[in-house]
Amino acid sequence: MKLLRNKSDYTEWMMKDFIKIVSEGDALDYLELEKEVELGIPESFPCLAFIVSGRSILEPEVPAFMSREELQSWIEIMKLADEN
Secondary structure (H helix, E strand, C coil): CEEECCHHHHHHHHHHHHCCCCCHHHCCCHHHHHHHHHHCCCCCCCEEEEEECCCCCCCCCEEEEEEHHHHHHHHHHHHHHHHC
16 A cells, blocks of 8 residues: 555556556556556545455456545544444
């Protein structure tokens, strides 16, 4: 899980941590790949990024994002669980 503060953090996380491209020389068409990465950009920043595994080995891992609002909602749920 990683905190993404802006679009630059997102692009770096996708290329290095999700797709695992370390340098521009690692990808045959780095610019095309970078354009494709832009399609999956989160709706807002900051957000938490994490990788979700498929239900079986045939399903690929996918990137997932949690917004500040979603995180705050989960925090409230956890607080209520502590009180009960």
